Amino acid sequence: xxxxxxxxxxxxxxxxxxxxxxxxxxxxxxxxxxxxxxxxxxxxxxxxxxxxxxxxxxxxxxxxxxxxxxxxxxxxxxxxxxxxxxxxxxxxxxxxxxxxxxxxxxxxxxxxxxxxxxxxxxxxxxxxxxxxxxxxxxxxxxxxxxxxxxxxxxxxxxxxxxxxxxxxxxxxxxxxxxxxxxxxxxxxxxxxxxxxxx
Amino acid sequence: xxxxxxxxxxxxxxxxxxxxxxxxxxxxxxxxxxxxxxxxxxxxxxxxxxxxxxxxxxxxxxxxxxxxxxxxxxxxxxxxxxxxxxxxxxxxxxxxxxxxxxxxxxxxxxxxxxxxxxxxxxxxxxxxxxxxxxxxxxxxxxxxxxxxxxxxxxxxxxxxxxxxxxxxxxxxxxxxxxxxxxxxxxxxxxxxxxxxxx
DNA sequence: GTCTATACCCTGATAGAC
DNA sequence: GTCTATCAGGGTATAGAC
Numbered sequence: 001x002x003x004x005x006x007x008x009x010x011x012x013x014x015x016x017x018x019x020x021x022x023x024x025x026x027x028x029x030x031x032x033x034x035x036x037x038x039x040x041x042x043x044x045x046x047x048x049x050x051x052x053x054x055x056x057x058x059x060x061x062x063x064x065x066x067x068x069x070x071x072x073x074x075x076x077x078x079x080x081x082x083x084x085x086x087x088x089x090x091x092x093x094x095x096x097x098x099x100x101x102x103x104x105x106x107x108x109x110x111x112x113x114x115x116x117x118x119x120x121x122x123x124x125x126x127x128x129x130x131x132x133x134x135x136x137x138x139x140x141x142x143x144x145x146x147x148x149x150x151x152x153x154x155x156x157x158x159x160x161x162x163x164x165x166x167x168x169x170x171x172x173x174x175x176x177x178x179x180x181x182x183x184x185x186x187x188x189x190x191x192x193x194x195x196x197x198x
Numbered sequence: 199x200x201x202x203x204x205x206x207x208x209x210x211x212x213x214x215x216x217x218x219x220x221x222x223x224x225x226x227x228x229x230x231x232x233x234x235x236x237x238x239x240x241x242x243x244x245x246x247x248x249x250x251x252x253x254x255x256x257x258x259x260x261x262x263x264x265x266x267x268x269x270x271x272x273x274x275x276x277x278x279x280x281x282x283x284x285x286x287x288x289x290x291x292x293x294x295x296x297x298x299x300x301x302x303x304x305x306x307x308x309x310x311x312x313x314x315x316x317x318x319x320x321x322x323x324x325x326x327x328x329x330x331x332x333x334x335x336x337x338x339x340x341x342x343x344x345x346x347x348x349x350x351x352x353x354x355x356x357x358x359x360x361x362x363x364x365x366x367x368x369x370x371x372x373x374x375x376x377x378x379x380x381x382x383x384x385x386x387x388x389x390x391x392x393x394x395x396x
Numbered sequence: 397g398t399c400t401a402t403a404c405c406c407t408g409a410t411a412g413a414c
Numbered sequence: 415g416t417c418t419a420t421c422a423g424g425g426t427a428t429a430g431a432c
Contacts, residue, residue, distance in 0.1 A: 008397090022309050026224035030426065042428080043398050051426065100308060107305020110298060110367045111220050121369050155365060155378045156385075162364050163357025169308045171319050180353045187385040190392060206415090228408065239408080241416050249408065 009047050012037050013061045016054055021101035024108045025055055025115065052115045059105070059119055062098055070127075074134045081138045082185050088161065089181045096169075103165050128154050144192040153188070160184050207245050210235050211259045214252055219299035222306045223253055223313065250313045257303070257317055260296055268325075272332045279336045280383050286359065287379045294367075301363050326352050342390040351386070358382050 015037045019028040030051055034044035048054035073079070073087045092099050109120045131154045139146065160181065167175040213235045217226040228249055232242035246252035271277070271285045290297050307318045329352040337344070358379065365373040 024222065024224065024306055026222065027306070027309075029424080031424085039397095040399060041426080042400085045427070046397060049427090104305045104308055106364060106368070107302045108222055108225070110302055110364075111225075117368075124365055124368060125372065149377075149381065152378050152381045155362070155373055156358065156382055159358050159361025159365060159378065160354065161361065163359065163361035164353070166304060166308075166360050167322060167353060167357060170304070170315075170322060174323065175353055179347075180350050180357065183347065183350045184354055187389045191385045191388045194388060227406080229406085238417065240410080240418085243409070244415060247409090 012039075012044065012047055012054075013058055016058050017062060017097060017101055020055060020058055021097055021104055024104050025051075026108070030054075055115055056119070058101070059116055062101060063123065065095075066098060066102075070130070074130065081135065081142055081144075082189055084134075084138075085157065085185050085188070086178075086181070089164075089177055092161070092165065093177055099165050100169055103162065103169060106162075124158070127158060131157065139192070145194060148192065157184075157188075210237075210242065210245055210252075211256055214256045215260060215295060215299055218253060218256055219295055219302055222302050223249075224306070228252070253313060254317070256299070257314055260299060261321065263293075264296060264300075268328070272328065279333065279340055279342075280387055282332075282336075283355065283383050283386075284376075284379070287362075287375055290359065290363065291375055297363050298367055301360070301367060304360075322356070325356060329355065337390070343392060346390065355382075355386075 012033070016028075016033050019033050019036070022028070030044060031041045033054075034041045037044065044054075048057055069091050070088070073084055073091065076084075079087075105116055106120050108114055109116045111117060128151070132150050135150050135154065139148070139150070164175070164177045164180050168177045210231070214226075214231050217231050217234070220226070228242055229239045231252075232239045235242065242252075246255055267289050268286070271282055271289065274282075277285075303314055304318050306312055307314045309315060326349070330348050333348050333352065337346070337348070362373070362375045362378050366375045
């Protein structure tokens with residue numbers, strides 16, 4: 001029964017991920033999630049005592065998967081700065097559900113009173129810090145120009161990832177993430193290879 | 199009374215803009231909007247017969263303001279490609295309410311069943327087309343390299359704008375839009391000035 | 397663990413008086 | 415034009431049986 005309980009909770013998290021990704025927090029309903037997982041609503045609330053705690057469960061659960069993927073990329077020893085960037089997009093393209101969860105939820109979360117507002121503020125701060133640290137060492141070891149504001153560059157990279165995801169999710173037939181990001185990578189590369197002039 | 203009716207409708211649209219921008223479509227409520235505008239809920243529904251039609255009213259109303267701003271920038275005769283880009287951000291920074299409305303709503307609208315899904319799909323398609331046309335002439339007249347996929351460049355520019363808005367709205371104390379976009383502008387400029395080599 | 401039953405509130409929307 | 419009254423429905427959450 002103990003092993004059963006764990007898989008039940010994970011099944012709930014998986015289904016809830018899809019529902020929050022499609023409808024956002026306010027649009028999703030506990031009854032629909034419960035039904036999709038083969039439970040009644042009070043049955044669902046046995047595992048997560050409230051809707052907010054279910055959302056937090058989903059976010060934490062998915063954040064783990066996301067983080068470990070990012071870390072795996074950034075922590076490779078001999079990876080170049082630009083293959084790391086490209087890997088980032090490839091990873092995202094593999095997991096459209098996860099990407100959509102975060103893209104949909106972050107919009108709603110701009111409201112400071114939203115239950116996941118703080119989660120996303122912290123998430124972005126941590127992500128920027130991780131990436132700045134990575135680029136700091138990579139840029140030096142690869143001999144790029146050193147007069148670049150890495151903090152701004154990282155903000156920009158994340159912006160490109162998020163922005164491409166929006167257009168791609170909204171209109172998958174018209175927008176492709178990898179191509180757009182490849183162009184961006186080239187822009188960055190060209191710029192970083194230039195000698196610090198002015 | 200006819201003049202009164204028009205200002206009433208505009209007052210409703212203004213208040214509704216704020217509420218949809220803060221809470222999204224599902225999070226906002228008609229009663230809260232009605233109260234904020236000094237009306238009861240049925241009073242509000244006299245002007246907009248349903249919540250969906252109110253949202254469409256808000257979106258159309260705000261889209262006008264937005265479009266005319268963009269057009270004013272793109273249609274200046276002698277403007278350079280890069281001052282046009284920078285103007286885009288400056289305009290956005292002036293109207294945080296409008297920016298937040300579209301940023302919050304586009305997240306929710308990724309769901310194809312969302313009442314404003316089609317609106318945003320069309321909006322982005324039209325925006326990309328407008329910008330591609332603009333860049334086509336500007337790039338030639340300014341003598342930049344011609345081997346660039348303008349469609350991809352435009353996707354990228356919009357992505358940067360959207361992505362910067364997310365980080366800025368989420369954490370205004372930590373992220374500044376203009377600085378990040380200035381860096382992006384430099385990246386693009388450096389790239390476009392390079393001779394078509396490979 | 398999972399259910400039935402239910403409380404309770406809030407939602408969008410309509411009917412009809414004024 | 416704007417209101418009161420009201421409806422049907424759905425939302426989260428709890429109590430308590432099994």
